[in-house]
Amino acid sequence: MAFDPCDYGDAYTKRTLLWGHFTPPPKTNRVEPERVSSQGSWLMKLGGSSERTKELRSVTPAGFARAFFEANP
Incomplete structure (x- = not known):
């Protein structure tokens, strides 16, 4: 299964x-999705390998988490 956060109400892309x-x-x-740079969403502007960057990139989008939970009780 593939999804983008914008499929579930979060205004950015990050195909997962x-x-x-x-x-x-x-x-x-x-x-x-909101485009905040020529590369795309705010997530694409994150660079480097700091722990903070890794944390931000690994967060499950709230809209998808809610939809997944409701579909899999």
Whole structure:
């Protein structure tokens, strides 16, 4: 399964792939991603390998987390 946070209400892109046995949540509440640079979303502006950068890039988008939880009780 592949998703972008904007498919679930978070206004940025970061294509993510998931593997496993689960019910994929329906893509609801799609919003247009905000472009904050020529590269795309704010996430693309994060560079380097600091712990803070790694933490920000690894956070699960709230909209997807909610939809996944509801689809997999």
